[in-house]
Amino acid sequence: MQHLTRRLLRRGPSPPRTFATSGFRLIPPSEKVEEETLAWYTPASFYPVRIGENFQDRYQVVSKLGYGTSATVWLCRDLRHHSYVALKVCVPGYPSVAREKAAFARLASLGTPPILQKSLGHFTINGASGSVHDCFVLEALEFNINLCRAFLPGQLYDLVLWRRVAREVIQALDFLHSKAKIIHCDLRHENILMRGFNDKIHQGMESIEAARPSARKIDGDRVVYETPDRVPFPKEGFKCAVLCDYGEARCSDAGNxxxxxxxxxxxxxxxxxxxxxxxxxxxxxxxxxxxxxxxxxxxxxxxxxxxxxxxxxxxxxxxxxxxxxxxxxxxxxxxxxxxxxxxxxxxxxxxxxxxxxxxxxxxxxxxxxxxxxxxxxxxxxxxxxxxxxxxxxxxxxxxxxxxxxxxx
Missing domain, CATH: 1.10.510.10 (Transferase(Phosphotransferase) domain 1)
Known part of the structure; x- marks a missing residue:
């Protein structure tokens, strides 16, 4: 899953934000944007999420975090808990959805440790032509481990930092294998995100989107957004690396x-x-x-x-x-x-x-x-x-x- 989900922490109460409806770069209709470049893309397969949209009278979309083979991912404000979450809106009937549901259920029953991304909820929404889209409400995390390289001296991991990330990745696998009986099956840089100390990055992303809206293509009543690349680096650093995305995971109780x-x-x-x-x-x-x-x-x-x-x-x-x-x-x-x-x-x-x-x-x-x-x-x-x-x-x-x- 190619996305850049970021970090969740509580913040003080604030009202829903109003997002700009002009001032963005308009992408020509002939140009394919992000999820549209996938070979199996159809307008009915990807739900047309809009920035500013509110789901479940609770989750207000504030920015796009990315897309992948089976979903788009969005930064949202949880208006009930005054916090940030990541909303993963899935392609209908995609095999990874059932696998991810099963993995999240197992992890929830065991108590998800900080080195694994936690699901905060699940709901469905109706799309075009009667399609039904599963939506996972997830912890909002920060950069993936490869993107962190851009902020490192010489753009290389030193042995101390790499050893710490490696240990946290292995700890995550140990929990999956020993406790949850889950094989992850899809370890890649995009699926290992960093957990921060606060939500300043998400506040910054929301403010940037409101002031300088993302480029987008408008096709009738459908809007396809580019994922913004303007994200500040947290001066406080990170708590730990977090293993995410269980769309390929296999549950294996009997050593199958x-x-x-x-x-x-x-x-x-x-x-x-x-x-x-x-x-x-x-x-x-x-x-x-x-x-x-x-x-x-x-x-x-x-x-x-x-x-x-x-x-x-x-x-x-x-x-x-x-x-x-x-x-x-x-x-x-x-x-x-x-x-x-x-x-x-x-x-x-x-x-x-x-x-x-x-x-x-x-x-x-x-x-x-x-x-x-x-x-x-x-x-x-x-x-x-x-x-x-x-x-x-x-x-x-x-x-x-x-x-x-x-x-x-």
């Missing part, structure tokens, strides 16, 4: 395995690439590759062909360059009977894809040296293993001595 296609392509676990049934360890691999990308500011893998298309063969081959060959026994777990990359003995057969020289975690890690680098790579290798059984669990990673090094 799955074969669904999940995860961002760059971050897919070996099980996905090889067609092997998967479970909780896919999240550990996903976290490792995503956190590497965050720290190095460069993806560990680049599995795209010359036409820029995703290549499963290239992806597996790059894994082999870094981790060595998978065991034939592991490859033979694949439920794909006509595997294009390996022969019947589990040996690599795509001779047209040649191995690159000097490609290893050591050569790809560029920010650290000496013992610090060695310890960082040791920790990463606990997550980046071919066989899911050999990857550390989230609970085991939290006990790793690497997390106790340095000072936060």
């Amino acid at each position: 395995t799955y074969t669904d296609d999940i995860q961002p392509f760059l971050y897919r676990a070996p099980e996905l690439a090889l067609g092997i049934p998967w479970s909780y360890p896919v999240d550990i691999w996903n976290a490792g590759v995503m956190l590497w990308h965050l720290f190095e500011n460069k993806s560990l893998f680049n599995p795209y062909n010359q036409q820029g298309r995703e290549s499963n063969g290239l992806h597996i081959h790059e894994m082999m360059e870094i981790m060595g060959d998978p065991s034939p026994e592991f490859v033979r777990r694949s439920i794909i009977t006509d595997h294009s990359c390996f022969d019947e003995n589990g040996l690599w057969k795509l001779q047209r894809i040649k191995r690159k020289k000097e490609r290893s975690l050591e050569s790809l890690e560029t920010q650290l040296e000496g013992e610090e680098k060695a310890e960082f790579l040791r920790f990463m290798r606990r997550m980046l293993q071919w066989e899911p059984e050999k990857r550390a669990t989230a609970a085991e990673l939290l006990r790793d001595p690497w997390f106790s090094k340095g000072s936060d």
Whole structure:
């Protein structure tokens, strides 16, 4: 889910704000805007939320936070509790809606910890042609962890800050896996947001939208907004990183395995690439590759062909360059009977894809040296293993001595 939801805290009472109806940049009708660029977009699929609109006689829309494959997300003021919330307005019948409902129900029954985004409520609204849109009322959070980079010295994460974010991501996975029995399945920078100390950013966003309205396209009675990029950085910093978006999450009480296609392509676990049934360890691999990308500011893998298309063969081959060959026994777990990359003995057969020289975690890690680098790579290798059984669990990673090094 590509959105920039931000932070909720209580504020003093204030009346509903009146938003400007002029002074904005008008986008030409021929230009596609944000959710309209999605291949499956139709006017009936995305509810036409308007800034200033009031839902449930309670949630007044003050700014757009973003959009994704299955929803648009909006910053709202809760006029009853005098606070800010994020309103996620979903596409009707999209599979992620039911998954997200189930995950939020589990988390609510356990008491959602601060490192996981909390649902504050749910309702439905009627759209065009009789469509029904599910709406989730969520905590309003702040920047995603990648956008924070713009405010960092040299625009790079240092080891102390990265270690803290990594620990909070692993803590979130530990709660999901150990307590809630949920596999997240979609760890990406956009789904890890920062929790702030107050609501100044949201106040600022509301004021900016009122004074300088967002660019928009008007198509009959439908308005499509651009997400504003004018957001102040909080001088107070952040409390913690928060794992969000459970639209791909699978509830797995009995240790079920799955074969669904999940995860961002760059971050897919070996099980996905090889067609092997998967479970909780896919999240550990996903976290490792995503956190590497965050720290190095460069993806560990680049599995795209010359036409820029995703290549499963290239992806597996790059894994082999870094981790060595998978065991034939592991490859033979694949439920794909006509595997294009390996022969019947589990040996690599795509001779047209040649191995690159000097490609290893050591050569790809560029920010650290000496013992610090060695310890960082040791920790990463606990997550980046071919066989899911050999990857550390989230609970085991939290006990790793690497997390106790340095000072936060």
